[in-house]
Amino acid sequence: MQATLKKGAVWVALAFGTTGVQAASRVDIDTIAPKYSAALAKSSATTAEKLGLGNSDLKALYSQTLPNGKVLTRYQQLYRGIPVLNSNVVEHRDNSKAAPSLTGAIIQGLASDVPTATPQLSSSAILNLAKSKVPKAKFEEEQVQLYVHLDEKSKSARLVYLVSFFAPNGNQPSRPFFLMDANTGEVVKQWDGLARVNATGPGGNSKTGQYEFGVNYGPLDVSSNCAMDNGTIKTVDQNNGTANVSTAFQFNCPRNTYRAVNGAFAPMNDAHFFGNATVKMYRDWFGVGPIQQQLVMRVHYGQNYEGAGWTGGTTIFGDGLNQFYPLVSADVIAHEVSHGFTEQNSKLLYFAHSGGMNEAFSDMAGEALEYYLKGTNDFKSGAAITKTTDALRYMYNPPLDGNSKDNAANVSPFDNVHYSSGVYNKAFYLLATSPGWNTRKAFEVMFDANRLYWTELSTFNEGACGVEQAASNRGYNVSQVSTAFNAVGVNCDNYKWLAEQLYLAYTGRPGDPGGLKYWTDNMAAAGVPKTLVEFAAAYSSNPSVKSIVDGIALSTEAQAFLPSDPAGSHYQLIGAVFQNEFGRGIDSSNNGIWNHRINSGESTRQSAPMKIMADALASPYAERKNDALTVGKKVGVSLRFTEHVNEPAEISSYITPVGLSKGRNLLKTVTSATQVQAFIPTIDATIADIVANH
Incomplete structure (x- = not known):
């Protein structure tokens, strides 16, 4: 087969040279780099100039320095000052004198589709319009962000608002998200983005058995007057209500036993300790916290609420009833907190492939926290809080729960993200158990991919490219990453x-x-x-x-x-x-x-x-x-x-x-x-x- 295309290959290359960009389109940086080879070779050229962009069209978000000295910087593409959805540029610099390399994707040709950057609808008007579509009396954590969005169906770009808010509703809380046309108010996409599921004291439940903080685990890190607020984390008692409580729970020093419920001995203690441990894990391993603000843990949320979630600014944890014990185990805590990390970094949207990746990353974080605390983990999600099953999800064999998928070929665009997450969960398990790997190393490359390479609408295949790049950056075995993803029907789009x-x-x-x-x-x-x-x-x-x-x-x-x-x-x-x-x-x-x-x-x-x-x-x-x-x-x-x-x-x-x-x-x-x-x-x-x- 090799010899038959040599003549055609030359013709192909010539044909490619005549191709031009006519309208807005998303392009991989590696396919346009040759066009700007002169700029790439000039050390004085800015990152934007190397991509044929104006200097005001690219904004540095943050940098990350790896143990090997490599410095990675993530950029956001802008169009007339407005962030461009699903674009991403990462610059890689090492200790050599070689020119830095670039990877990612940008949107070209925006001017033809978006002649003006001024929306006809204001952010307040669009927020009210979104609220009118959700018949709830109260809203929290309201967020509105203007973007330029390249619509995959119409293949044209337009101004959109990404709108979200938390809507408490007894035991049926939701977090509606809307992608809305900034000029007409048309709803482009709508989905529910509520990501579910040195004092002493008891913890655990009837399934795990009782353990002691200060004995079996470290002590509870609280203030001098035993308020559950140490600056890093604040834990509040919702007392089975849904209104946002702002005051940290306080107990009589030095031991907290408040309060046993639904088979658990003191959920406040579990939430506070494991929440604090999640922050410490991120800081110890990566030098950054999981979220930019203080972590707020809202415990005893709702009446017999069988769920947990990230609301966009806080975390909520119900007491459970028939299916679950109070949802405050280590992996559940790290899971919900890590939805905050994803929201503030890659911003993976909570539907389709990106939603499955979002959910899987949080499952991975749960396993990483178990490994951080004990040096081992079970690759089961929620095993400590389920009543009717052994676990909620099984990363080593996702279909065991009866719904999750373990291969991308079985995933449809409409699958629940908790079930499509099985694809990346299985890949994570395979990678973490590969020779030379462990749970920490596997989570490191997923963390780097989330922080640097994944975008709002990343697909499974695009996400794998980010993980492979992250492994390469750290000097880890990239082939083993490819093998793990290939085993679940995912491949870096190469x-x-x-x-x-x-x-x-x-x-x-x-x-x-x-x-x-x-x-x-x-x-x-x-x-x-x-x-x-x-x-x-x-x-x-x-x-x-x-x-x-x-x-x-x-x-x-x-x-x-x-x-x-x-x-x-x-x-x-x-x-x-x-x-x-x-x-x-x-x-x-x-x-x-x-x-x-x-x-x-x-x-x-x-x-x-x-x-x-x-x-x-x-x-x-x-x-x-x-x-x-x-x-x-x-x-x-x-x-x-x-x-x-x-x-x-x-x-x-x-x-x-x-x-x-x-x-x-x-x-x-x-x-x-x-x-x-x-x-x-x-x-x-x-x-x-x-x-x-x-």
Whole structure:
């Protein structure tokens, strides 16, 4: 396959050079950097100038210095002084004299879509309009922020307000979020963003058993008069009400036993100690607190309230009833506090992929606090406070709770974020238990990604790129990060994954190292879309994509692998593609559909294997989820295979007819149930067999 595209690749590069930006669009910095190579080489150029932006269009937010001396600075893109939603620039400087590198994404071409930066509606008017849509008598934690937003559906930019507030309502509190057009008041998006779930004294509940602060854990850090306010954290007694209490709870020194409820011995103590411990963990490990303001813990919230949450400025913890003991365990406390960290850093919005990542990061923080306190953790969320189940969520096997997903292929845009969080939770577990890793190291790279690389609308794949970059910055094993994410159907949007998908579609085997590098280099030079769904959609309109696909499809290897058909018929091709990609025979409906698409010109024989795979990946239907999952597992195995073929004897043995055949046979055994990491010994055994018997 490698040799067939050399002529086309040159043409691709030339075609790419004629491409221009016509309207607002989100672009990766690494794809536009060559255009500004002269500015990048000038040490005197500002970061904004290196990206072709005005100096007023980029604002430094904060810097982070890693133990190895590398300094990372995050910037916010501005348009006429207004922050641009879902943009992000990070500058990396090390101790060498080399020019700093840049990564992230910016929005280009805003002027054509947003001619004025003055909204027709004021912030107070938009807030009142949002409130009118929520019939509640009282609102707290009101927040309104003007942004420039590139709408993914319309592909145009506009001024929007991001509005949120906390709405207490007895035992049904909510935190409505609205993305609203700043000129018309149109609701672009709406969702509920309430992120749920040296004194002494007792703690714990009937499930954990009673423990003592000052004996089993450290003492309670309170003021000299035993008020639960040490400057870092303030713990208040809601006394089963919902009105915001501002005075710290105070007890008679030196021991607090107030008050036993619902099987717990003193929830105020648990909340205060674990909240303070969360702040200490962030400061000890990263040099910053989880939130910018004092942490406020509102305990005994509501009547028998079976929940906990971050309200946008404080945390609330109910006493539970039938499902939960009071929700003040270490992992639950760190979970809710860390929603505050996310809100003040990446600002991941609480829906779709970004919402799943938001929720998962908080679960990770819960495990990190357990590890910080005890040197070990159980990878179970809420295990200490559940009454009817062993735990609330299981990071090592998310589907155990009956709802959570453990692979991105099974996630739909409308899934509850607590369930879609299983994808990143499983990746975190796999990474933390990888050789050379532990829970702290895994949380370090997630923390860095959240603080530096994730944006409001990050996807699972984009988020993985941030974690890989964070691992690279710290000198950790990036390949192990990739392996953990690949195992749950997530990949950094790089061209390796796309190239392996094309190898599978057209040759039924994993790529070889030389061929994979060749194709990924050409894809990068052409700047083609990085996901197969977008890549396939561009086949008819993007000459670069068409040249690559046709070059692969017409290669000698692909022509030999995929069957031919009589004129006007494509049934053998379609059936072979379904068997190769999904490991199943084709149903009559799909057979007819794809035969018609090829005959009508909607597709071609060259593009059909790719488009059939893309159709499965993009399908919202449950019956296609298993097909998408199978593709993800096959590609995950392919990536590991190609990485492990790294010795000269292995490479030369693999690219023989016998070696390629054994590679195909390996992928035939991969199903939707295959666990990629557990499959690695089989991969290594296959490579050894290829070397011995090629």
